[in-house]
Amino acid sequence: MVTLHFVPYTEIESLSGIGRIRKLLSLAKENKIVLLQGRLRQEEEAELIKTTMEEINKEFKGIELAVINPSQTAKDGLQKLKYDVLGYFLGDTQGLTIIGPSSIVKKIKNDPDKIELLTSEAQQAKVPRPKALKKRK
Amino acid sequence: MIGRLKAFFKQFWDFGPRQNFKLGLYGPPNSGKTTLANKICLDWLGEEMGTASAIPHETREINIKEQITIKGKTGKELVFNLVDTPGIATKIDYEDFMKAGMPASKAKKRAREATKGVIESIKWLDQVDTVLVVLDCTEDPYSQVNVTIIGNLAARNIPVLIVANKIDLKKASLRKIQSAFPQYEVFGISAKYGKNMEAFYEKLFELAAK
Numbered sequence: 193m194v195t196l197h198f199v200p201y202t203e204i205e206s207l208s209g210i211g212r213i214r215k216l217l218s219l220a221k222e223n224k225i226v227l228l229q230g231r232l233r234q235e236e237e238a239e240l241i242k243t244t245m246e247e248i249n250k251e252f253k254g255i256e257l258a259v260i261n262p263s264q265t266a267k268d269g270l271q272k273l274k275y276d277v278l279g280y281f282l283g284d285t286q287g288l289t290i291i292g293p294s295s296i297v298k299k300i301k302n303d304p305d306k307i308e309l310l311t312s313e314a315q316q317a318k319v320p321r322p323k324a325l326k327k328r329k
Numbered sequence: 330m331i332g333r334l335k336a337f338f339k340q341f342w343d344f345g346p347r348q349n350f351k352l353g354l355y356g357p358p359n360s361g362k363t364t365l366a367n368k369i370c371l372d373w374l375g376e377e378m379g380t381a382s383a384i385p386h387e388t389r390e391i392n393i394k395e396q397i398t399i400k401g402k403t404g405k406e407l408v409f410n411l412v413d414t415p416g417i418a419t420k421i422d423y424e425d426f427m428k429a430g431m432p433a434s435k436a437k438k439r440a441r442e443a444t445k446g447v448i449e450s451i452k453w454l455d456q457v458d459t460v461l462v463v464l465d466c467t468e469d470p471y472s473q474v475n476v477t478i479i480g481n482l483a484a485r486n487i488p489v490l491i492v493a494n495k496i497d498l499k500k501a502s503l504r505k506i507q508s509a510f511p512q513y514e515v516f517g518i519s520a521k522y523g524k525n526m527e528a529f530y531e532k533l534f535e536l537a538a539k
Binding site for chain 2: 256294
């Protein structure tokens with residue numbers, strides 16, 4: 193079973209950078225997939241990777257991370273401008289951040305328009321490939 | 330703030346490419362950073378810089394080669410210190426190294442060193458002056474590691490050139506990287522086979538002038 197844990201932005205808003213990272217990482221270490229409303233700041237994202245590396249041990253092998261930024265998925269300049277203006281007022285509340293423990297989330301495929309999570313359960317449940325047909329001579 | 334002040338004053342005193350700057354090689358594991366560093370060092374110093382390998386996290390420490398002088402077509406010279414960094418990743422599992430044929434003790438040691446290497450790479454973001462983000466152009470460019478690296482360089486006002494490496498491979502797609510990072514210049518090379526390297530060195534002059 194996979195647990196998705198939604199974190200509204202208001203829950204991390206008042207925390208310091210390192211406080212936010214500790215909170216999100218502790219949830220991921222509880223084997224939960226974290227869905228954070230909004231985004232971390234760029235420096236916080238790098239800090240999250242750094243802290244993850246410090247925490248790696250026998251049980252915890254790291255995280256998979258993906259961020260949806262509406263400004264980057266804008267179809268044209270006007271739409272981008274709209275999101276940038278909204279971003280100016282709303283700060284980092286726009287978008288979505290997904291953090292999953294790598295023991296559960298094997299890969300996150302982050303195309304601009306969609307996010308695909310490949311979990312270890314899904315990987316195990318893969319149907320075995322049928323035997324290859326013999327080549328005709 | 331310091332970056333912005335530097336950029337402000339630079340416009341008044343900038344008369345050509347910078348000299349003696351730190352040129353960082355950043356990117357995910359196995360994108361060819363050390364292969365590129367070796368190629369640059371071989372071309373201009375006559376010796377290699379480090380060991381490249383097909384197993385990820387071969388480079389686990391920051392390697393610096395000082396005083397590399399390259400010459401442009403017009404006879405201009407560019408002097409820089411090359412900083413080869415360990416690949417940045419969000420997960421490291423020693424079992425992956427065992428799958429590549431490594432004994433358990435060696436794999437665990439490599440994983441420990443690799444985590445430290447990632448931390449060092451991130452710390453060094455504050456010390457490099459200009460960066461080549463080396464991406465494997467056969468891989469999906471939309472990984473969050475790539476976005477985080479480039480976003481952090483942009484936040485620090487560090488000039489960036491995206492180097493799309495491994496263009497010699499069949500699956501290579503320069504366009505994918507261009508569409509993932511449309512606001513950046515993407516330059517395709519094959520560090521392994523030296524493809525496009527002359528034009529790449531000319532690009533370094535442009536990058537140093539930014």
